[in-house]
Amino acid sequence: MKGIQKKSGVRLRGPSKTCELTAWRVHLINEDYHYSMRLPEIDVQVVARKLSEAIRHRTISYPVGSDEAKLNESHHALVAFREWLSSAYPAFCAVAKREVVGEYSLLFTWQGSDTSLDPVLFLAHMDVVPVEPRTEPDWSHPPFAGAIAEDQVWGRGALDMKGALVTLLEAAERLIQDGHQPERTIHFAFGHDEENGGLEGSRRIAELLASRGVRLFFSGDEGGGLAGPIFPGVAKDIAVIGVAEKGLLVVEVSTRGEGGHASAPLPFKRLAIGKLFTILKRLGRLRFRNVMDLPTQRMLEALGPESGPVLRLLIRYIRWTRPFLQQLLGRIPASSALFHTTLAHTVVCCGEKENVLPQRARAVLNLRLHFVDTVLGVFERILRVVGSEAEVRVVEPSREASTVSNMDGEAYHLLKTTIEQANPGTLVVPYLVSACTDSVYFQALTDSVLRFTPLPIGPGEQSLIHGTNERVGIPQLGAAVTFYMRLIMTAGRLSSTDTVMAQLGR
Numbered sequence: 482m483k484g485i486q487k488k489s490g491v492r493l494r495g496p497s498k499t500c501e502l503t504a505w506r507v508h509l510i511n512e513d514y515h516y517s518m519r520l521p522e523i524d525v526q527v528v529a530r531k532l533s534e535a536i537r538h539r540t541i542s543y544p545v546g547s548d549e550a551k552l553n554e555s556h557h558a559l560v561a562f563r564e565w566l567s568s569a570y571p572a573f574c575a576v577a578k579r580e581v582v583g584e585y586s587l588l589f590t591w592q593g594s595d596t597s598l599d600p601v602l603f604l605a606h607m608d609v610v611p612v613e614p615r616t617e618p619d620w621s622h623p624p625f626a627g628a629i630a631e632d633q634v635w636g637r638g639a640l641d642m643k644g645a646l647v648t649l650l651e652a653a654e655r656l657i658q659d660g661h662q663p664e665r666t667i668h669f670a671f672g673h674d675e676e677n678g679g680l681e682g683s684r685r686i687a688e689l690l691a692s693r694g695v696r697l698f699f700s701g702d703e704g705g706g707l708a709g710p711i712f713p714g715v716a717k718d719i720a721v722i723g724v725a726e727k728g729l730l731v732v733e734v735s736t737r738g739e740g741g742h743a744s745a746p747l748p749f750k751r752l753a754i755g756k757l758f759t760i761l762k763r764l765g766r767l768r769f770r771n772v773m774d775l776p777t778q779r780m781l782e783a784l785g786p787e788s789g790p791v792l793r794l795l796i797r798y799i800r801w802t803r804p805f806l807q808q809l810l811g812r813i814p815a816s817s818a819l820f821h822t823t824l825a826h827t828v829v830c831c832g833e834k835e836n837v838l839p840q841r842a843r844a845v846l847n848l849r850l851h852f853v854d855t856v857l858g859v860f861e862r863i864l865r866v867v868g869s870e871a872e873v874r875v876v877e878p879s880r881e882a883s884t885v886s887n888m889d890g891e892a893y894h895l896l897k898t899t900i901e902q903a904n905p906g907t908l909v910v911p912y913l914v915s916a917c918t919d920s921v922y923f924q925a926l927t928d929s930v931l932r933f934t935p936l937p938i939g940p941g942e943q944s945l946i947h948g949t950n951e952r953v954g955i956p957q958l959g960a961a962v963t964f965y966m967r968l969i970m971t972a973g974r975l976s977s978t979d980t981v982m983a984q985l986g987r
Contacts, residue, residue, distance in 0.1 A: 520963060520966050520970075521655040521656060521659040521966065522655075523651065523655060523959060523962050523963065525955050525956065525958060525959035525962075527651075528647065528648065528651050528955075528959060528962055529629055529634050529955045529958060530629070531569050531647050531651065532627070532634045532639065532643060532647045532953075532958065533627030533628070533636070534565065534569065534627060535565070535569075535627070535638070535643045535646070535647055536625060536626075536627035536634070536635075536636035536638050536643060537625060537626065537627045537636075538559075538561055538565060539554065539555065539558045539625050540555060540558045540559050540562050540607050540608050540609060540638075540673070541554075541555045541558070541609055541610070541611050541637075542555070542608040542609070542611075542673075542674055542675070543555060543611060544677070545677065556585065559585040559607060560585070562607055563581075563585075563587065566587075566650070569650075570650050570651075570653070570654045572654050572657040573589070573591075573657055574589075576591060576657050577589040577590060577591045577653075577669065578590045578592070580689075583673070583674075583681040583682050583685040584673075585607075585673035585681075586670070586671060586672045586673045586674075586682035586683065586685065586686060587607075587670070587671040588669070588670050588671075588689065588690075589668065589670075589671075590666065590667075590668050591653065591663060591667040591668075591669070591973075592666055593663045593664050593665045593667065593973065594662060594663070594664050595664040595665065596666070598666070598698070598974070599665075599696050599697055599927075600665060600666035600667060600695065600697060600698065601665060601667050601697065601698050601699060601700075601701070601973060602667075602668040602669075602690075602697050602699075602700040602701070602923065602927075603649055603667070603668070603669050603670070603700075603702075604669075604670045604671075604672070604683065604702040604703075604919055604920065604923075605642055605645050605646035605649060605670075605671050605672075606642055606671065606672040606673070606674075606675035606676070606682070606683075606919065607643070607646065607671050607672065607673050608672070608673050608674055608676050609637045609641065609676065610637070610676050610947050612624045612625075612637060616949055619949045619950075620635075620949055620950055621635065621950055622635040622950075624636055624637045624951070625637060632954060632955050632956070633953060633954050633955060634952060634953055634955065634958070635950065635952040636951065636952070637951055639945075639952050639953045640936060640938075640942060640945060640946050640951055640952075640953055641703070641946045641947065641951070642703050642934065644934075644953045644958065644961070645703060645934040645935075645936060645961070646671060648935070648958055648961035648965055649965050650669075651962045651965075652962050652965035652966040653667075653965075653969060655962070655966065656966060656969060656970065661970065663969075663973030664973065664974035665698065665972065667969065667973050668690070668697075670683060670686045670919075672686070672919050675918070675919050678878050678917075679922065680878065683919035683922050683923075684919075684922045686922075687923050687925070687926065690923075690926060691925065691926060695926060696926060696927065697923065697926045697927035697929075698891075698892055698927065698929070698972070699892035699895075699896070699927055699929035699930070699931055700920060700923045700927055700929070700930050700931065701896070701931050701932075701933065701968075702919060702920040702930075702931075702932050703932060703934050704723035704726060704918045704920065704932025704934075705721045705723040705912065705914070705931075705932045705933035705938070706720070706721065706933060706935070706937065706938035707720050707904065707907070707935065707936065707937050707938060707939070708720065708721050708937075708938055708939050709937065709939035709940075711815065711939060711940065712784050712788070713788075713789075713792070713813070713815075714788045714789035714792050715784055715787045715788055715908070716787070717787055717906060717907065717908050718904070718906065718907045718908070719784070719907065719908045719909075719910060720900050720904060720907050720908070720910070720933070721780075721909075721912040721938075722897065722900075722909065722910070722911050722912070722931055722932065722933045723911075723912060723913070723914035723918075723920075723932030723933065724776050724885055724886040724888055724893070724911040724912070724913075724930075724931065724932070725774070725776050725882065725884065725885040725886065725913050725914065726882070726913070726914035726915075726916065726917060726918060726920065726921065727822075727882050727883075727913065727914065727915050727916075727917070728849070728850030728854075728855075728879070728880045728881045728883075729847075729848070729849060729877070729879055729880045729917050730848040730850060730856050730859055730875065730879045731845060731846070731847055731848070731875065731877040731879070732845070732846045732848065732860065732873060732874070732875055732876065733843055733845050733846075733874050733875075733876045734757065734760060734761075734764075734843065734845075734846065734863075734867060734873050735757075735842065735843035735844075735871060735872045736753045736754075736756040736757045736760070736841070736842050736872075737753055737756075738752040738753030738754070738755065738756055738838075738839075738840055738841075738842070739751050739752065739838070739840065740837070740839070740840040742836065742837070743835065743837060743838060744836070746838065747838065752838060752839070753831060753839055753840055753842040754831045754832070754839060756870055756871065757829075757831065757842040757843070757871070759870075760844075760866075760870060760871055761826060761829075761844055763866050763867075764824065764826075764866055767824060767862065767866055768821075769821040769822040769823075769824075769851065769854060769859075770853065771808060771811040771821050772807065772821065772852070773806065773820060774819075774851070774885075775885055776885060776888070776913045777819045777820065777912065777913055778799065778803075779888055779910070779911050780910045780911055780912045781796050781799065781806070782796060782799065783908065783909075783911075784796070784910060785797055785799075787908060795809075818849070818915045819913050819915075820851070821851050822848060822849065822851045822854045822859060823848065823849045823915070824846055824848050825846070826844055826845075826846060827845050827846070827847045828843075828845035829842075829844045829845075830843050830844075831843070845876065846863070849916075849917075850880075850881065850882055852882045854882075856879045856880075856881055860873075860875065880917060880921060883924060883930070884924050884930075886924075886928060886930045886931060887928045887929050890928065890929055892927075892931060893931060895968075895971060896931055896933060896968070897909045899964065899967050899968045899971060900933070900964075903935065903960070903963065903967060914932055918932060934961070935960065935961040935964035935965065936953060936957055937953075937954075937957060
């Protein structure tokens, strides 16, 4: 029997007699099934106001070793932010159990009615990066004012990632107010130091859950999103789900040279800055081999049918064209980082006064490691390039590349289906995340570490993250709340899902 069946606001398509399928598995196993759910109404202006308030809390993650006064200011802001959450989301905080982990991070547990089901974990981080000194005048609105203007909310953290945190909590708040109760327990983990590596926040939360024997159905975090039409030759909008992330190695290179007065300059190669300049030129020529990993291959296979004729043909026969595709796409700036380890010069420091020849110079290199490279292997390559001309040391905790999440499992398909329903016509593909997230701490608890937030992350937004004039559109905030309500209702098997199960005759 085919056709469409409508009952009690539930829309089903496909064989109506497949009663052995639970509502939980309908859209996961058979794509002919779809259902729509009644969602609580939201007021986008209220969401915007709450994000504005969240931005005003200066929950800044300063670098390790920063001034004690700055660190104390940030800690006080985190405590104030914690209290603000209680007042902004009273229904959620009344239902969900709150635990403070690592002094400032938060773990909320919305208990489900069926403890036999593996819980879901949603992550977000409360901290933000500092605003680069002397760039405040470049902002259209003060970075911590939370200005609402031009149908957007402006300020540090609007995209990374208080926007996601606020819309996630707003979704849970509205569902609770509407009387929904999950079958599956849902955890919410909000770290306080993600921008510094998450060692005291999310890592401790992961250790706490592991000590309790928790096994997760999936974890959801930042790292993917609505990227827009970013792939060459593909006209459709693309949404990317991060299924793995690169490793991290941060290295400091420091040199010493002769000093003196600027009125009697020495040869450039004898100065600390001259030695450093020479080394940085050599490091800039360092190349890492191009390799197509499984997430990138699966991404290309999903995009292939929508690509131009030449690229479509190359992807169709990727088994034989892989080396050529690696070299071709590895040369395109927009996609090259997917195929190899990258090296960026992020900090250069030298000199204290204009008439003094500096005796020390240093640079910091930020490397994002592909699966084929290891922390030790890359560090040894840097040592060989630098030689004995400088000191080299690792300045932050390093990470190997993550494991690859299950791209064929229920959790991935659930997320993919939810994105497609919320964004009709959008291509949803897996991909390798070049940035680092707190997700890696939870990969021992689930094979489905999924990185996606329902906000724009196209080239325009990427330049705003950690940059000047960070902002997010108010309509996008409303759409994000709606998305999270859909995802929570489906993943948590809330009351609407029960209705579907009843319609299937279970």
